[in-house]
Amino acid sequence: MSGYVLKLRNDLAAKIQAHGMETYPHECCGAILGRDGDGSREVLDLLPLANRRDDSPRNRFEVTPGDVQLAEKTASEKKLELIGWYHSHPDAPARPSEFDREHAWPWYSYIIVSVQSGRPREMNSWRLQDDRTAYESEAIESPAQSASI
């Protein structure tokens, strides 16, 4: 167990699932905006983005540097941080692939939602280890109602 925890409200989790259903059988992607504190990280908003991998959208996604800069600007305007990225795995488990690992940085939270036959299944979050050799699981927890006010 890594000890990483990502707080994610149910309505925002539903938004990621809906995006994955909408783009199925293609992969969806988007930015995760929120706050990163000492040992606690919370998702507070999402920025759905277009999958720029027009050549292979069923098993790849790409967010261009321009869209990354847009996500950073959006986060800054909302006084939030760009804390990670989400994408879907159509008809595949919500586990990072080798391709995911090669294209990741530590610190970011990477949420993956599995979409099987058009329906959302499990959703997991991952953080790349410092040495780039593997991901660690990041537990997704729904924040207590009182904490979200």
Added chain:
Amino acid sequence: MAVKVMIPTPLRAYAGKKESVEVAATTVGEALKSLTDQYSELKKHLYSEDGRLRSFVNVYVNDEDIRYAKKDQTPVRDGDTVSIVPSIAGGKGN
């Protein structure tokens, strides 16, 4: 020739938690070498094992993508800002 290299948030932990680092350089390649010589832990997140910039790592001098300029030989001048911006890529694989 002081050039400011902006450190993206995910990599600040490997650069003394700094938002930017000033280095002396005349090309982008020198600027990044100086940066990674100072902060060696940054290297593996910017470069692959063969020493090339990782495919998802994009470098800009001011607003110009160095891939469309002279790559690591792109000249930098006093006061220029070098930005490191990732593309976010991935997918289920096969």
